[in-house]
């Protein structure tokens with residue numbers, strides 16, 4: 146078998162990161178579905194700190210993932226090979242900073258929570274669930290697009 150091309154390596158890494166991300170999102174789903182102790186009750190600080198830690202991990206993973214997706218050049222190569230996909234690729238890339246900002250806002254809110262402050266937005270868990278769903282949809286669209294465009298098969302070389 147011949148060595149994988151640069152595009153195959155990049156695609157493989159991105160798709161593997163999508164799997165990792167999905168597993169972290171599932172973990173966060175379970176976390177948010179568990180009963181939450183009330184502010185001031187025993188276990189509350191531990192719960193809120195756990196949420197902050199999970200969100201920081203999510204931010205870190207997303208930051209590195211998005212940076213790789215844009216910096217690896219795969220999106221640019223895909224746009225060159227499939228000009229009709231340019232609009233959707235640009236649209237997906239433009240979502241990256243917004244998704245990161247949303248996760249940072251959630252980190253901030255959950256840290257306030259762990260200090261025992263009631264969050265400014267009392268529907269933190271609902272907002273978190275919505276953000277997790279947006280992330281899932283975003284990554285699913287990217288993954289499907291890469292598969293549809295045969296991202297591993299474009300003619301770039303090492």
Ligand SMILES: [Fe+2]
Nearest residue numbers: 210214284287
């Ligand atoms: Fe992605």
